[in-house]
Amino acid sequence: MQSENIPALTGLRFFAAMAIVLWHSQTGYFFAPRAFSPFYLAGAVPVFFVLSGLVLTIGFDKYRSWPDFFVARVARVWPAHMAALVWLFLVFYPYSLDFFHHRETVHRLVINALLLQAWSPNVATYWSYNAPSWSVSCELFFYAAFPLAFAALRRRTLVRTVTIVAVIFCAVVAVDEVRPGFDASWLGGMNPISCFGAFAVGMATGVWRRKLPPPAQDMAGTRLFRPVR
Numbered sequence: 636m637q638s639e640n641i642p643a644l645t646g647l648r649f650f651a652a653m654a655i656v657l658w659h660s661q662t663g664y665f666f667a668p669r670a671f672s673p674f675y676l677a678g679a680v681p682v683f684f685v686l687s688g689l690v691l692t693i694g695f696d697k698y699r700s701w702p703d704f705f706v707a708r709v710a711r712v713w714p715a716h717m718a719a720l721v722w723l724f725l726v727f728y729p730y731s732l733d734f735f736h737h738r739e740t741v742h743r744l745v746i747n748a749l750l751l752q753a754w755s756p757n758v759a760t761y762w763s764y765n766a767p768s769w770s771v772s773c774e775l776f777f778y779a780a781f782p783l784a785f786a787a788l789r790r791r792t793l794v795r796t797v798t799i800v801a802v803i804f805c806a807v808v809a810v811d812e813v814r815p816g817f818d819a820s821w822l823g824g825m826n827p828i829s830c831f832g833a834f835a836v837g838m839a840t841g842v843w844r845r846k847l848p849p850p851a852q853d854m855a856g857t858r859l860f861r862p863v864r
Contacts, residue, residue, distance in 0.1 A: 644686060651686075654679035659767070680770055681824075681833040687774060688837025691781060693844055701782040708778040712771050713750065719765050720747060750775045756821045769825055776827035777834045784835060788842050796839040800832040 658676035660666050691708075698704040743763040746752050752761045753772035761769045788795055807822055807829050823829055 644690070647682070648686065651679040651682045655767075681830070683770070684773070684777070684830055684833035685837035685840070687777065688834040688839075689841045689844070690837075692785065692838045692841025695781075695785065704781065705778055709775070712774060716750060716765070716768055716771055717748065719768070720744075724764050753825060753827050756818050756826070758818055758821070761821060761825060770830075773825075773827045773830045777831065780831065781838075784838055785842075788835070788838050792839050792842050796835055799835045803829055803832045 654676040657666070657671060658679075661668050661670050695704065698707065740763075743752070743760050746755065746760060747764045747768065750768070750772045752763065753769045753776075755761050761772075784799075810817060811819070811822060
């Protein structure tokens with residue numbers, strides 16, 4: 636199946652991105668804290684995870700193998716992440732050199748460079764340096780898990796998707812009961828395991844889309860979904 640360009644998803648990405656920008660603007664410089672309450676604009680992040688699972692599943696055939704897929708995805712996100720980490724923080728932040736005098740801050744820098752910060756329940760780590768990159772750290776895990784998840788969801792898609800989401804939800808609740816000291820924001824919404832449920836929903840949608848007939852044409856003979864070249 637050819638990869639498709641679905642214009643509606645581009646529009647959805649725009650609104651989700653705008654919601655996240657407005658969420659991060661509630662610092663007092665642009666908007667007052669909680670200016671958009673009771674709207675939880677950060678809830679747009681799972682929308683991106685769903686869209687990621689959907690788009691990757693639809694277009695997976697263009698990759699010859701899983702290593703090709705993984706290398707291509709890392710090449711898409713890691714250089715931009717490093718550019719933000721190096722130029723926006725280490726170069727322009729006036730006190731950045733002070734961080735190299737402490738082992739803990741250097742360790743966090745290495746963790747950030749490897750996009751592993753979302754695995755830490757410590758807010759000082761998963762929000763260190765370029766804080767929004769925790770979501771890219773989650774995406775890296777999704778890329779690594781994608782082949783196994785894709786193989787699992789190709790059959791009995793609904794049952795297995797519901798099972799994945801239910802197991803993740805139960806695991807989060809169980810950990811919160813057994814270890815109540817965990818950061819609730821990280822446990823329920825920022826660690827790669829809990830975020831994988833949204834990605835799996837997107838993958839399931841992509842699997843169903845792959846099973847549909849070829850894209851229809853409108854009355855003018857133009858494809859409703861245009862293949863990406």
